Amino acid sequence: MIDLPHGGHGAQFNERDLVDYIRASRPPRDHIIQGHVKTTLAKHPKRHSLDYWLRKHYSRHPDTMQAVTSVVDALVETGFFVAEEKLLCPDSGRYCKGIRIART
DSSP states (O other): OEEOTTSOTTOEEOHHHHHHHHHTOSSOOSEEEOOOOSSOSTTOSOTTSHHHHHHHHTOSOTTSOOOOHHHHHHHHHTTSEEEEEEEEOTTTSSEEEEEEEOOO
């Protein structure tokens, strides 16, 4: 389980749920961008990002940034993911920081 330091008391998620979410993405992807921005959930510009997914599904504070560095680091430490600097954002079409499912 990964803790969300800004998600409210006891906010956490299972990293395997994230793997399943990424694998179910359409069009198919093997990665998710970090996508952390200081905005409300309703105005979030990157709806296919880790930040948006965490806010929508696991945070008691959906208008607070959730995909902070400590969360990404914890995901990488599980061995299920590797951090990358240039992953294609499905929302903006630009390259962004994110995580890719590890090939294990």
